Amino acid sequence: xxxxxxxxxxxxxxxxxxxxxxxxxxxxxxxxxxxxxxxxxxxxxxxxxxxxxxxxxxxxxxxxxxxxxxxxxxxxxxxxxxxxxxxxxxxxxxxxxxxxxxxxxxxxxxxxxxxxxxxxxxxxxxxxxxxxxxxxxxxxxxxxxxxxxxxxxxxxxxxxxxxxxxxxxxxxxxxxxxxxxxxxxxxxxxxxxxxxxxxxxxxxxxxxxxxxxxxxxxxxxxxxxxxxxxxxxxxxxxxxxxxxxxxxxxxxxxxxxxxxxxxxxxxxxxxxxxxxxxxxxxxxxxxxxxxxxxxxxxxxxxxxxxxxxxxxxxxxxxxxxxxxxxxxxxxxxxxxxxxxxxxxxxxxxxxxxxxxxxxxxxxxxxxxxxxxxxxxxxxxxxxxxxxxxxxxxxxxxxxxxxxxxxxxxxxxxxxxxxxxxxxxxxxxxxxxxxxxxxxxxxxxxxxxxxxxxxxxxxxxxxxxxxxxxxxxxxxxxxxxxxxxxxxxxxxxxx
Amino acid sequence: xxxxxxxxxxxxxxxxxxxxxxxxxxxxxxxxxxxxxxxxxxxxxxxxxxxxxxxxxxxxxxxxxxxxxxxxxxxxxxxxxxxxxxxxxxxxxxxxxxxxxxxxxxxxxxxxxxxxxxxxxxxxxxxxxxxxxxxxxxxxxxxxxxxxxxxxxxxxxxxxxxxxxxxxxxxxxxxxxxxxxxxxxxxxxxxxxxxxxxxxxxxxxxxxxxxxxxxxxxxxxxxxxxxxxxxxxxxxxxxxxxxxxxxxxxxxxxxxxxxxxxxxxxxxxxxxxxxxxxxxxxxxxxxxxxxxxxxxxxxxxxxxxxxxxxxxxxxxxxxxxxxxxxxxxxxxxxxxxxxxxxxxxxxxxxxxxxxxxxxxxxxxxxxxxxxxxxxxxxxxxxxxxxxxxxxxxxxxxxxxxxxxxxxxxxxxxxxxxxxxxxxxxxxxxxxxxxxxxxxxxxxxxxxxxxxxxxxxxxxxxxxxxxxxxxxxxxxxxxxxxxxxxxxxxxxxxx
Numbered sequence: 001x002x003x004x005x006x007x008x009x010x011x012x013x014x015x016x017x018x019x020x021x022x023x024x025x026x027x028x029x030x031x032x033x034x035x036x037x038x039x040x041x042x043x044x045x046x047x048x049x050x051x052x053x054x055x056x057x058x059x060x061x062x063x064x065x066x067x068x069x070x071x072x073x074x075x076x077x078x079x080x081x082x083x084x085x086x087x088x089x090x091x092x093x094x095x096x097x098x099x100x101x102x103x104x105x106x107x108x109x110x111x112x113x114x115x116x117x118x119x120x121x122x123x124x125x126x127x128x129x130x131x132x133x134x135x136x137x138x139x140x141x142x143x144x145x146x147x148x149x150x151x152x153x154x155x156x157x158x159x160x161x162x163x164x165x166x167x168x169x170x171x172x173x174x175x176x177x178x179x180x181x182x183x184x185x186x187x188x189x190x191x192x193x194x195x196x197x198x199x200x201x202x203x204x205x206x207x208x209x210x211x212x213x214x215x216x217x218x219x220x221x222x223x224x225x226x227x228x229x230x231x232x233x234x235x236x237x238x239x240x241x242x243x244x245x246x247x248x249x250x251x252x253x254x255x256x257x258x259x260x261x262x263x264x265x266x267x268x269x270x271x272x273x274x275x276x277x278x279x280x281x282x283x284x285x286x287x288x289x290x291x292x293x294x295x296x297x298x299x300x301x302x303x304x305x306x307x308x309x310x311x312x313x314x315x316x317x318x319x320x321x322x323x324x325x326x327x328x329x330x331x332x333x334x335x336x337x338x339x340x341x342x343x344x345x346x347x348x349x350x351x352x353x354x355x356x357x358x359x360x361x362x363x364x365x366x367x368x369x370x371x372x373x374x375x376x377x378x379x380x381x382x383x384x385x386x387x388x389x390x391x392x393x394x395x396x397x398x399x400x401x402x403x404x405x406x407x408x409x410x411x412x413x414x415x416x417x418x419x420x421x422x423x424x425x426x427x428x429x430x431x432x433x434x435x436x437x438x439x440x441x442x443x444x445x446x447x448x449x450x451x452x453x454x455x456x457x458x459x460x461x462x463x464x465x466x467x468x469x470x471x472x473x474x475x476x477x478x479x480x481x482x483x484x485x486x487x488x489x490x491x492x493x494x
Numbered sequence: 495x496x497x498x499x500x501x502x503x504x505x506x507x508x509x510x511x512x513x514x515x516x517x518x519x520x521x522x523x524x525x526x527x528x529x530x531x532x533x534x535x536x537x538x539x540x541x542x543x544x545x546x547x548x549x550x551x552x553x554x555x556x557x558x559x560x561x562x563x564x565x566x567x568x569x570x571x572x573x574x575x576x577x578x579x580x581x582x583x584x585x586x587x588x589x590x591x592x593x594x595x596x597x598x599x600x601x602x603x604x605x606x607x608x609x610x611x612x613x614x615x616x617x618x619x620x621x622x623x624x625x626x627x628x629x630x631x632x633x634x635x636x637x638x639x640x641x642x643x644x645x646x647x648x649x650x651x652x653x654x655x656x657x658x659x660x661x662x663x664x665x666x667x668x669x670x671x672x673x674x675x676x677x678x679x680x681x682x683x684x685x686x687x688x689x690x691x692x693x694x695x696x697x698x699x700x701x702x703x704x705x706x707x708x709x710x711x712x713x714x715x716x717x718x719x720x721x722x723x724x725x726x727x728x729x730x731x732x733x734x735x736x737x738x739x740x741x742x743x744x745x746x747x748x749x750x751x752x753x754x755x756x757x758x759x760x761x762x763x764x765x766x767x768x769x770x771x772x773x774x775x776x777x778x779x780x781x782x783x784x785x786x787x788x789x790x791x792x793x794x795x796x797x798x799x800x801x802x803x804x805x806x807x808x809x810x811x812x813x814x815x816x817x818x819x820x821x822x823x824x825x826x827x828x829x830x831x832x833x834x835x836x837x838x839x840x841x842x843x844x845x846x847x848x849x850x851x852x853x854x855x856x857x858x859x860x861x862x863x864x865x866x867x868x869x870x871x872x873x874x875x876x877x878x879x880x881x882x883x884x885x886x887x888x889x890x891x892x893x894x895x896x897x898x899x900x901x902x903x904x905x906x907x908x909x910x911x912x913x914x915x916x917x918x919x920x921x922x923x924x925x926x927x928x929x930x931x932x933x934x935x936x937x938x939x940x941x942x943x944x945x946x947x948x949x950x951x952x953x954x955x956x957x958x959x960x961x962x963x964x965x966x967x968x969x970x971x972x973x974x975x976x977x978x979x980x981x982x983x984x985x986x987x988x
Contacts, residue, residue, distance in 0.1 A: 002843070003841075003843070004817075004818040004819075004842065004843060005815075005817075005818070005819070005820045005842075007817070010817050013814060013872060014801065014814055014817070015803070146820075180674050180678075183677065183678070183682060184674075184677070184682070184708070184709060184710075187681070187682045187683050187684055188677060188678070188681045188682045189681050189683065190681055190802065190803070214678070214817070215678060216678075216817070307508065308684065309509070309684070320507060320508055321499075323498075323499075323501070323504055323508070323708070323710070324498040324499070325498075325499070326499045326640075347497075348498065348499075349496070349497070349498060378507060
């Protein structure tokens with residue numbers, strides 16, 4: 001029961017001439033062309049020595065060769081190691097080595113970083129293949145026509161806001177169940193076209209490559225986020241679903257101005273962490289169907305999503321666990337009461353069974369490291385990272401909640417909050433603000449606003465106005481580095 | 495990866511107040527009510543001694559207690575043995591004994607047959623539970639909250655046109671993959687409502703109970719087929735999909751007269767064997783979206799289906815294997831050429847791994863016993879049962895092809911064809927016709943019509959006009975019994 005036909009073979013059989021991927025200005029590739037290109041590359045790589053079970057790293061932006069490489073490796077039965085293009089050569093070298101990569105496919109744009117990274121490893125230079133010179137071959141070389149759901153397909157390093165990154169292993173089954181779980185929640189229409197502007201090397205973007213071949217749904221691939229381009233695609237080119245993170249939604253709304261989306265646009269899937277409520281209300285006022293979602297690399301993208309029918313009633317919630325998944329919130333080993341914040345635990349067939357070289361998870365549930373609570377109807381509200389929690393005078397403070405309030409202050413562009421050691425309270429919250437040009441931000445102003453929205457112990461006791469927040473390769477705030485970014489400086493104290 | 499949350503628990507959590515099943519005149523049950531009733535029954539059955547792993551037979555028409563019993567047994571982890579209500583007490587007794595059933599739930603309508611059957615087994619009378627007195631209980635009895643995809647959930651006896659019936663075993667996974675495979679083909683809309691008029695004890699009807707809880711899609715359950723009622727449900731009560739067999743489609747079209755279906759009606763899923771082409775053309779002319787499908791008990795219902803986008807272009811074809819399935823046609827162990835008829839073989843995660851007490855299938859592919867061919871694009875055309883093939887002068891004749899032509903003759907209501915021993919040709923085709931009242935059917939008339947549609951060797955050489963065709967409990971023609979039905983009579987000879 002654990003084998004299915006190779007998904008690209010299947011789609012190429014079911015709908016050979018239909019567009020699979022739109023990319024670039026006006027380019028597209030059909031399912032049969034995608035199959036042909038992927039198979040040629042698979043044969044070329046086999047001739048170069050790549051074989052079943054090999055770990056092949058890909059360092060690439062969003063270009064059509066990315067899915068071609070991914071599918072080629074599935075035809076060989078090799079494991080795809082997805083690398084983040086924002087990593088330094090040292091970081092790349094660490095992941096290449098840790099992942100036991102034996103080949104390295106590099107987008108031309110990142111070829112310099114690729115070579116630098118190779119130098120820091122024991123890999124030979126000739127294991128590096130550039131995307132403009134992918135080896136292609138014909139002939140009767142046998143390729144996989146079935147996929148085993150139990151086989152490992154991809155490895156992706158967790159963004160790791162603490163410690164060394166670890167490689168999450170995903171099986172074909174993890175990706176398959178993830179795609180199907182989303183369809184059971186959002187429905188599936190022959191008119192769907194999903195826009196991919198998230199990086200494909202992250203699980204959120206990668207999951208669209210999977211839906212592309214598991215549903216047989218076309219995707220529109222963009223090299224990078226561009227609010228104007230995306231709004232144009234939604235308004236005039238038939239895009240029905242877009243996956244975004246908070247900052248993207250903000251920019252889309254700003255660019256949209258007084259215009260609106262067509263009724264055929266059915267879902268803005270919003271992931272990537274806690275979302276400020278004012279933004280959700282704004283989207284709601286503009287009749288934009290935003291569905292908040294929660295997931296991580298370990299869950300092969302979304303695992304909790306607000307369903308269309310609950311979207312308006314439960315603004316701010318990430319929803320419920322998708323049909324094949326289960327969710328619970330634990331506090332000190334017991335099930336949390338409604339509204340009691342604890343650590344989110346998830347299980348389901350889309351959840352990775354473990355990290356490379358770290359052994360399989362023994363527990364049925366994955367402890368996510370994220371803090372959240374359920375309301376009385378069981379809807380999840382994600383609060384923050386458990387490890388980022390500030391304890392002040394015995395009270396728990398989640399930075400994301402405070403940041404969300406700070407973002408409501410006029411003139412605040414970005415906000416980060418972390419704890420500062422304090423003799424009296426143990427820790428006190430401290431705010432780090434990137435302000436808009438011309439804006440005038442002071443601790444007094446900040447306090448005045450916060451008093452109307454936060455309990456006194458949650459209000460930041462110190463303020464640093466800085467030019468940019470420390471972020472990791474996944475663009476997430478690294479709160480433990482906030483103080484480092486202002487070393488030697490003095491903040492505005494309370 | 496092989497566990498998912500109990501599907502009814504999940505739907506009751508996701509959409510407690512939404513209608514799950516419409517039944518009777520104007521009755522309905524919500525997902526939370528369906529859960530509540532099923533759990534109460536599960537607890538009642540446990541108190542009566544039913545336990546995990548028990549085999550519990552159900553003999554029931556299409557009534558809401560059927561799904562309640564099915565879900566109750568899944569909460570216990572007991573196996574559902576589905577019995578055909580058209581079976582005689584002797585046949586029921588055989589299946590109860592063969593299936594090692596330890597309890598027997600009987601619809602009030604069939605309680606007499608139930609008791610008679612029990613008498614022919616070693617079961618005690620008190621193992622029989624009638625649906626009007628289902629045991630219900632409350633209290634803290636532990637029930638399954640997860641389902642293992644590998645566990646056996648149902649057993650259904652194959653209709654068996656030859657030999658003793660065998661019990662096909664389906665796991666939770668077989669049913670789950672079957673439901674998901676259909677959604678990947680037909681799409682999934684929040685507006686869907688699927689009408690269930692096929693018997694629920696057959697896999698075609700049963701699969702709707704699965705979609706009901708796996709998709710969270712409401713179903714409209716009818717006790718029996720009634721063309722007028724069904725047309726009314728489609729035209730005025732929001733039914734968007736109906737599963738039918740050929741004779742039902744014929745009657746729906748007849749009842750529809752000059753009326754039409756609304757555009758929201760998106761699929762008439764037509765299964766249950768070869769279909770006469772004139773009927774498909776007629777449906778096409780009336781803009782009725784008929785999708786032919788092919789499947790059997792062993793494949794947990796449909797496994798090959800014509801997709802919406804190919805429906806018009808490939809009339810008469812059953813389509814291609816659904817996304818998680820594979821199909822091949824074999825002739826003497828080799829892959830058949832396009833248009834070459836051979837035996838259909840299928841594989842996929844919805845295919846049962848074997849029959850009860852007969853061991854697991856060793857081969858990857860299931861040999862279906864059905865004859866068919868693929869066209870040059872790989873679309874399947876189902877021809878007939880392999881075993882019903884007539885060999886005449888070295889030529890293969892499939893009765894279904896001849897029957898389909900005979901049904902085009904005015905005055906022919908039903909037609910059955912089988913081979914008659916012949917000294918010269920080995921076998922020659924013989925026709926058995928049920929004629930419409932007043933119609934005048936002769937061998938000459940039949941031959942004249944057939945000459946325009948069939949090769950000479952396929953034209954029936956003898957004709958019997960009879961009052962009804964021999965059919966099994968699944969309403970399929972039992973061709974090997976055609977001659978028995980006219981023993982002693984002489985046909986119109988050529």
